[in-house]
Amino acid sequence: MSEEMKIPYKIYLEEDEMPRDWYNVRADMTKKPAPLLNPGTGQPMTAAELEGVFCADLVAQELDNDTRLIPIPDEIRDFYKMYRPSPLVRAYCLEKKLDTPAKIYYKFEGNNTSGSHKLNSAIAQAYYAKKQGLKGVTTETGAGQWGTALSMACAYLDLDCRVYMVKVSYEQKPFRREVMRTYGASVTPSPSMTTEIGRKILAEHPGTTGSLGCAISEAVEDALSRDGYRYVLGSVLNQVLLHQSVIGLETMTALKKYGIKPDMIIGCAGGGSNLGGLISPFMGEKLRGEADYDIVAVEPASCPSLTRGKYAYDFCDTGKVCPLAKMYTLGSGFIPSPNHAGGLRYHGMSPIISELYDQGLMRAISVEQTAVFEAAELFARVEGILPAPESSHAIRAAIDEALRCKETGEEKTIVFGLTGTGYFDMVAYEKFNNGEMNDYIPTDEDLQPGFDSLPKI
Numbered sequence: 543m544s545e546e547m548k549i550p551y552k553i554y555l556e557e558d559e560m561p562r563d564w565y566n567v568r569a570d571m572t573k574k575p576a577p578l579l580n581p582g583t584g585q586p587m588t589a590a591e592l593e594g595v596f597c598a599d600l601v602a603q604e605l606d607n608d609t610r611l612i613p614i615p616d617e618i619r620d621f622y623k624m625y626r627p628s629p630l631v632r633a634y635c636l637e638k639k640l641d642t643p644a645k646i647y648y649k650f651e652g653n654n655t656s657g658s659h660k661l662n663s664a665i666a667q668a669y670y671a672k673k674q675g676l677k678g679v680t681t682e683t684g685a686g687q688w689g690t691a692l693s694m695a696c697a698y699l700d701l702d703c704r705v706y707m708v709k710v711s712y713e714q715k716p717f718r719r720e721v722m723r724t725y726g727a728s729v730t731p732s733p734s735m736t737t738e739i740g741r742k743i744l745a746e747h748p749g750t751t752g753s754l755g756c757a758i759s760e761a762v763e764d765a766l767s768r769d770g771y772r773y774v775l776g777s778v779l780n781q782v783l784l785h786q787s788v789i790g791l792e793t794m795t796a797l798k799k800y801g802i803k804p805d806m807i808i809g810c811a812g813g814g815s816n817l818g819g820l821i822s823p824f825m826g827e828k829l830r831g832e833a834d835y836d837i838v839a840v841e842p843a844s845c846p847s848l849t850r851g852k853y854a855y856d857f858c859d860t861g862k863v864c865p866l867a868k869m870y871t872l873g874s875g876f877i878p879s880p881n882h883a884g885g886l887r888y889h890g891m892s893p894i895i896s897e898l899y900d901q902g903l904m905r906a907i908s909v910e911q912t913a914v915f916e917a918a919e920l921f922a923r924v925e926g927i928l929p930a931p932e933s934s935h936a937i938r939a940a941i942d943e944a945l946r947c948k949e950t951g952e953e954k955t956i957v958f959g960l961t962g963t964g965y966f967d968m969v970a971y972e973k974f975n976n977g978e979m980n981d982y983i984p985t986d987e988d989l990q991p992g993f994d995s996l997p998k999i
């Protein structure tokens with residue numbers, strides 16, 4: 543047995559090695575992410591304004607650019623213990639298959655019923671809603687992982703959960719919907735006739751299959767119209783990246799246990815929450831000048847917010863009811879091509895990730911969906927886990943890097959985030975298996991209307 547093989551297939555942590563605090567990367571950023579703006583006044587949103595929509599403790603976390611460590615309440619840690627710490631897996635079988643000298647690790651977040659990392663923030667947001675004495679929360683869900691995670695968290699804490707699900711997913715993934723209902727959530731396909739904004743969107747675009755931006759508008763309107771309800775969001779916001787830092791903190795602890803120093807850290811990027819959570823502690827070391835890492839965001843070529851978007855203030859939702867966020871964006875009117883099947887379809891990107899990217903502290907690449915599903919298939923066959931299409935963007939990038947190492951002989955250590963499983967994505971896999979999947983990369987002309995819709999500010 544070589545020295546090397548002493549690293550186990552799975553690096554498990556003990557329960558008491560789980561982080562006691564979330565890590566707030568903003569504290570180590572000299573140039574902070576831009577504040578959310580009130581679309582009416584153009585001024586930064588105050589806590590009081592935000593508290594009309596969001597829970598008070600979450601607003602405090604959202605606005606806190608300075609506190610480095612924020613304690614994880616015991617109640618949330620206890621919930622985490624049901625499915626965390628999550629394993630860091632050495633992809634020995636994938637390395638062997640690729641015949642690469644690179645060493646590949648992945649942090650697997652799919653070991654819970656929601657099938658993704660989203661539960662890490664769902665339980666935190668539900669906890670603060672409960673603590674505030676609210677009756678329930680409203681939200682949107684696209685592919686369905688966030689709605690599932692939130693319904694699980696709400697069931698645990700006995701909160702009402704109202705989910706607006708993008709219509710195309712509602713129809714394509716009926717079983718996702720049933721999981722949410724099993725956990726007690728009510729699920730409405732969006733756009734719907736139950737909200738004013740939904741009726742307006744349907745009147746303007748009859749037959750639309752919906753978008754995340756549209757479902758967000760409906761969920762916000764629903765929360766505002768009900769006593770004792772607030773709106774919660776599963777990605778993009780600073781607070782969500784904060785909660786997701788458990789992923790990166792555990793990864794760092796596991797690596798340090800075996801004296802492993804990663805060269806490259808890769809995450810898929812939709813709204814930026816898993817990526818932000820995975821990279822935060824590593825980025826912190828980089829910002830403090832203690833270490834250097836090659837940090838890479840991977841996005842779909844069909845929804846390229848970092849690689850082709852503009853860094854500008856934009857609406858977070860289609861109905862323009864939410865505050866403005868400064869982010870890399872394709873414009874709130876952008877909707878990916880109908881043949882896009884791989885998730886990660888939000889038009890914008892977390893303001894934290896956007897600012898780090900703009901400062902050149904990390905890179906971004908885009909990948910095409912057939913290449914993503916090829917990577918997913920290879921990974922499933924050798925590592926056993928059926929990956930979510932979203933996660934498979936990171937797999938693609940890790941495989942490509944490992945293949946480059948094979949050319950150069952570099953023994954690079956690559957860590958990537960395997961955010962979830964793909965059991966509810968079989969319609970997309972079916973398309974791939976039938977050879978019916980193709981790639982569509984938007985032209986500059988396709989992107990222009992989205993940019994034209996950016997608010998003038």
Ligand SMILES: *Cc1c(COP(=O)(O)O)cnc(C)c1O
Pocket residue numbers: 657658659660687688776777778810811812813814815816817886930932933961962963
């Ligand atoms: C939601 C989701 C993503 C993308 O969201 P981020 O906020 O960018 O992390 C990635 N993978 C899975 C499995 C998801 O459910």
